[in-house]
Amino acid sequence: xxxxxxxxxxxxxxxxxxxxxxxxxxxxxxxxxxxxxxxxxxxxxxxxxxxxxxxxxxxxxxxxxxxxxxxxxxxxxxxxxxxxxxxxxxxxxxxxxxxxxxxxxxxxxxxxxxxx
Numbered sequence: 001x002x003x004x005x006x007x008x009x010x011x012x013x014x015x016x017x018x019x020x021x022x023x024x025x026x027x028x029x030x031x032x033x034x035x036x037x038x039x040x041x042x043x044x045x046x047x048x049x050x051x052x053x054x055x056x057x058x059x060x061x062x063x064x065x066x067x068x069x070x071x072x073x074x075x076x077x078x079x080x081x082x083x084x085x086x087x088x089x090x091x092x093x094x095x096x097x098x099x100x101x102x103x104x105x106x107x108x109x110x111x112x113x114x115x116x
Contacts (some may be wrong), residue, residue: 005040007080011048011051011052012100013055013057013112014059016048016051016052016055016057017057017109017112018107019044019048019057020048020057020060020061020109021106021110022041022044022066023041023042023044023045023060023061023064023107024041024060024064024102024105024106024109026040026041026044027041027064027098027102028103028106038068041064041068041069042064042065043066045060045061045064045065046061046065048061049061049062049065056112056114057109059114059115059116060105060108060109060114060115061078062115063101063105063115064105066098067098067101067102071094071097071098072083074090074094077090078090078094079089079091
């Protein structure tokens with residue numbers, strides 16, 4: 001009887017590159033989809049994070065995960081502050097920061113370079 005618990009082959013450089021580019025594209029699609037695509041991207045980044053250890057793609061998946069969590073926490077703090085108007089500039093700054101990190105990561109991923 002064949003052993004069905006065979007180890008999966010490690011993802012290739014191109015596979016990890018494609019996944020990183022897809023995650024960045026999903027992050028950008030998150031804005032018009034009420035961030036449903038962003039959640040899919042961060043789940044994908046968590047799934048690929050271990051496979052990318054020790055490669056240039058590790059920094060990309062770390063960037064995506066950190067950007068998601070920092071963005072979520074800052075947004076949760078800023079939204080109630082919108083009632084006293086200080087939250088609006090915080091949310092605008094957060095949007096610029098998230099877009100910067102996402103676009104920078106996408107460009108670096110297309111060039112096959114590490115995020116940092």
